[in-house]
Amino acid sequence: xxxxxxPILTAVSSSARQLYLLLRCITSSTKAHVQIxxxxxxxxxxxxxxxxxxxxxxxxxxTTYNFNPPTPQRNPQQSDDSEDExxxxxxxxxxxQISLPAxxxxxxxxxxxxxxxxxxxxxxxAAFSNNVLGMNNLCRISYNSLGAPLSIILTEASVRTQCDLxxxxxxxxxxxxxxxxxxxxxxxxRGSWLHDALSxxxxxxxxQLTMYAKTVRxxxxxxxxxxxxxxxxxxxxxxxxxxxxxxxxxSTNLAAGAGTGTDAGEQAPTNLLETFQLLDPDTVxxxxxxxSLIQKAARAMSVATKVSIRVDDQGVLSLQFMVEVEGGxxxxxxxxxxxxxxxxxxxxxxxxxxxxxxxxxxxxxMMQYGDGSDSGTGREDEDML
Amino acid sequence: xxxxxxxxxxxxxxxxxxxxxxLGKFSDTVAVEARREKFTFTALNSSKSxxxxxxxxxxxFFTKYECIPSSGGPDGRFTCSMYxxxxxxxxxxxxxxxxxxxxAIDRCEVSVQERENETQCRFIVKMVxxxxxxxxxxxxxxxxxxxxxLFDRSVAKNYWSMxxxxxxxxxxxxxxxxxMLDIFAGEDGRCVFKSYTEKISNGKEILKHPxxxxxxxxxxxxxxxxxxxGTHIVISVKDFKAIVVHADTLKTSLKAYYSQPTRPLQFSxxxxxxxxxxxxxxxxxxxxxxxxxxxxxxTLGSRGASRxxxxxxxxTSIRSDMPPPTEPASRRDxxxxxxxxxxRQSSSAAQEDPESLFIPDAQDARRxxxxxxxxxxxxxxxxxxxxxxDASADHDASVFPTFRDSGSMSTTNMSDSNEVFEPTQRxxxxxxxx
Numbered sequence: 001x002x003x004x005x006x007p008i009l010t011a012v013s014s015s016a017r018q019l020y021l022l023l024r025c026i027t028s029s030t031k032a033h034v035q036i037x038x039x040x041x042x043x044x045x046x047x048x049x050x051x052x053x054x055x056x057x058x059x060x061x062x063t064t065y066n067f068n069p070p071t072p073q074r075n076p077q078q079s080d081d082s083e084d085e086x087x088x089x090x091x092x093x094x095x096x097q098i099s100l101p102a103x104x105x106x107x108x109x110x111x112x113x114x115x116x117x118x119x120x121x122x123x124x125x126a127a128f129s130n131n132v133l134g135m136n137n138l139c140r141i142s143y144n145s146l147g148a149p150l151s152i153i154l155t156e157a158s159v160r161t162q163c164d165l166x167x168x169x170x171x172x173x174x175x176x177x178x179x180x181x182x183x184x185x186x187x188x189x190r191g192s193w194l195h196d197a198l199s200x201x202x203x204x205x206x207x208q209l210t211m212y213a214k215t216v217r218x219x220x221x222x223x224x225x226x227x228x229x230x231x232x233x234x235x236x237x238x239x240x241x242x243x244x245x246x247x248x249x250x251s252t253n254l255a256a257g258a259g260t261g262t263d264a265g266e267q268a269p270t271n272l273l274e275t276f277q278l279l280d281p282d283t284v285x286x287x288x289x290x291x292s293l294i295q296k297a298a299r300a301m302s303v304a305t306k307v308s309i310r311v312d313d314q315g316v317l318s319l320q321f322m323v324e325v326e327g328g329x330x331x332x333x334x335x336x337x338x339x340x341x342x343x344x345x346x347x348x349x350x351x352x353x354x355x356x357x358x359x360x361x362x363x364x365x366m367m368q369y370g371d372g373s374d375s376g377t378g379r380e381d382e383d384m385l
Numbered sequence: 386x387x388x389x390x391x392x393x394x395x396x397x398x399x400x401x402x403x404x405x406x407x408l409g410k411f412s413d414t415v416a417v418e419a420r421r422e423k424f425t426f427t428a429l430n431s432s433k434s435x436x437x438x439x440x441x442x443x444x445x446f447f448t449k450y451e452c453i454p455s456s457g458g459p460d461g462r463f464t465c466s467m468y469x470x471x472x473x474x475x476x477x478x479x480x481x482x483x484x485x486x487x488x489a490i491d492r493c494e495v496s497v498q499e500r501e502n503e504t505q506c507r508f509i510v511k512m513v514x515x516x517x518x519x520x521x522x523x524x525x526x527x528x529x530x531x532x533x534x535l536f537d538r539s540v541a542k543n544y545w546s547m548x549x550x551x552x553x554x555x556x557x558x559x560x561x562x563x564x565m566l567d568i569f570a571g572e573d574g575r576c577v578f579k580s581y582t583e584k585i586s587n588g589k590e591i592l593k594h595p596x597x598x599x600x601x602x603x604x605x606x607x608x609x610x611x612x613x614x615g616t617h618i619v620i621s622v623k624d625f626k627a628i629v630v631h632a633d634t635l636k637t638s639l640k641a642y643y644s645q646p647t648r649p650l651q652f653s654x655x656x657x658x659x660x661x662x663x664x665x666x667x668x669x670x671x672x673x674x675x676x677x678x679x680x681x682x683x684t685l686g687s688r689g690a691s692r693x694x695x696x697x698x699x700x701t702s703i704r705s706d707m708p709p710p711t712e713p714a715s716r717r718d719x720x721x722x723x724x725x726x727x728x729r730q731s732s733s734a735a736q737e738d739p740e741s742l743f744i745p746d747a748q749d750a751r752r753x754x755x756x757x758x759x760x761x762x763x764x765x766x767x768x769x770x771x772x773x774x775d776a777s778a779d780h781d782a783s784v785f786p787t788f789r790d791s792g793s794m795s796t797t798n799m800s801d802s803n804e805v806f807e808p809t810q811r812x813x814x815x816x817x818x819x
Contacts, residue, residue: 193518196518197518197520200520203474203475204474204522227523229525230468230470230471230474230524230525231471231507231508231522231523231524231525232507232522232523233475233520233521233522233523234520234521234522234523235518235519235520235521236518236519236520236521237517237518238517238518238519239517272516272517272518
C-alpha cells in the first residue's frame, strides 16, 4: 500500500568504509536502534542500561540523503508510547532495531573487494583519504516503509550486491540521563591519549576504572586509575610538564631533542587537556566505572581525534568522540578544515563508591605525584583534600 | 625502612624490557636484589637447571641510583620477587622512541614503598612521558630471599667467545621443536652446534627424532676459542636461543665458560653497566669426553632440565674465604654413590664417576691420591671433596648410603647455615684404611 509513496529513506554514500568505520566504534551488542531523522541516521546500542553508545551518521556523509517522514496515519505499528500523541514530531522519526553485526558484515562485503580497504588500515584510516578515488563504489541505503527491511545496495564496478536486513520493533529503552546543565567536570583531550591510558590500565586486568580530576595550584590534573591482582596502575595527565623533568640531564637531552622536533609544531600550542572545567575546583572529583564497559569505547578512542570527557553531577560519564572521516564532499568540519567530522557518544553509569581505604591510599599518593614533589607529605595532601 | 630509588633513561628502560623478556623465558617470576651499588635481576627456572642473573651497575646503568637497605650495613640488600608478566606490562617494548612519538617516555623513576606505617608495600614504577602524561604502576611483590648460583670460572677450562649477531644467525637454523643443543669442539678446528631432540612420542608409537641441525663453525670464526678438543657439552636449545637473542639486542659478544659435561656452564655478556650471566646445567656425551672409561650412571643425554637442582647458595654470607661453591655437594646429592673412596682406590680408571667435577682425569686423580695431605690446599676443591666423607662411617665400599647422607647433609648446611665444615678425618688416616 506504500508503494506509491516515496520511500522513507534513500541515502547514497560514496564510501561504505566510512560508515563501517564509524559503526564499528559502537559495536558491542547484537542489535542496534536506528533512528532516522532529517539530519541523519543515528545508531545506538546499550548494554544492560548502564552503558549506551551511539554513532550519528550525519546527512553530509551521504551524497544523497532523502528523508520523507511517514504520515502518522500509516504507522499503526509505530511504538505504543506515542500513540496518544499521533501528530507529534516523535512520530516522524522512524525507529527500528537492526542487527549491527549483520550490518557491519554487509558493509564489509564491499571492503573485501576494494583494494583500498583490504589493507586493513583501520587504525590510521582517518588520516588517509585515498578512498575518495573509489567513486564508482556506491553504497545505497533505503528504507521503503515502516516495517520494511533496510536494504543496502553496494555497487562496485559491475558488481551489485543487495542486502535486505530485517528490521525489528524498537525496544522500549530509556536513555541514560545525562544532565548537560549540571556538569561536574569537563575536559577535552586527544583520543589517542585516552586510548593509550586505557591500554596501560588494562595490563592490570582491573575490575573498575576510577577517574580523578582536580585542580592543583590552578593547574588542571586528570588521572585514570585501576587496580588488579598484580598491582595498580595510574595514568595522569598534567597540562604542564613537571618541573622535575629536568632533573635527569641525559634523558632530557634526548627527549627534548626528539620531543621538540616533533612537538614544537603541534604539541606546544595545545595543552594536553584542551579544556578543563571543574565545577568545584577545591575538591577532587572521583568516580568509578566498570572497566570492561569503558573498554568497549576503546576502538572509538583509537580513531578519534578528540574526546570530550564529561561527568555530570550524578557521576554519569559521557565520552564524546570526534572522528574525522576522510573528506569527501564539502567539509562540515568545524575544527579542522578538510575532513568531515562525525561524533560518537558513549555514556556510562557510575559504580557506587564504597570509599574504602584502598581507594584513599591511591588518592593520597596521587596527590603527591600531582604536586610534582617527591617529598610531598601526606599532611600537605590532607590540607589539599 | 628500605630506600630504593632509581631513575632510568628511556634507553635503559628499553633494555630493561629486553632483559625481562629474556628472563621471562626462564621463569614466571623474577627476583630482584638491590644493593648499595648494584641492582640484580635473577631468575631460576622451574626445574632449577638454569639460573640467570642480570646485574645492573648503579652508576653506569642508571642515571640516578640510591639504595639504602634496611639492615645489613654496606652489605645489606633488599630482595623481592615479582611476576615477570607484571613487570613486562610496565616495561613495555618501544619505551624508547627516538622520534619521541606518543607513548615514548622521558624517564622512568622506580621506587619501593615499604614502610612500617603503611599497609601497602609496593614496587612503584613511574613512567614520565613527554607532554605531561605520567603513568604510575604499583606492583605487588613478594619478599623472598634471593639465592645465587655460584660458578667458578677458574675450573672452567673451556672458554669461547663469539659475536652474538653471528650466533643468532646460527640459531635460526635450529628446528623449533628441538630441545637439546650439543656444542662439540672437534679436533679439526671446527666447532659444531647440533640441535636435536630425544622426545619420544608414545601416543602414536612413533619414535620421533624430528630434525637434527648441525652448524659447523670454524674455530677461527670465534673471537676466542679455547676448548679441549672432543668435548661435547649439551644444553637446552631454548635457553641458548633466549640468551643469544638477548645478547644480540646488546650487540655484544657472548662468552661461554665450561669445564665438562654435567658441570655447569656459564654464558656471560654485557655492556654499559649491564652484565648478564646465565648458569646452565649441562649434560653431555661421555663417550667423547676424556673421562669416560666408566659407563655413566645416568642415562646419556638425559635432559638437563630433569636433573637435580643446581645448588643455589646465598651469596651474602659466602665471602671470599668461603671454600668452594656448593656444586660438589649437590653432585654428591644427585648420585649418591659417588664418593666412594674405596672404589676410587681400587680401580684406577673406573673409579671416577663421570659426574665428578673435581678429578678432571684419571691420571690426575691417581696422582692426587698419592699426594701428601699437605697438598690438599685448604681452599681447594679437594678439601670440599673431603667434606662429604663421614669418618665415623664404615668405609666399606658397599655402604653407599653413608656417603649419600653425608653429601646431602653437607648441602643442607651449606645453604642454610653456611657453616664451614672442616674435614672430619685426615686423609692419611683414610689412606691407611684402604
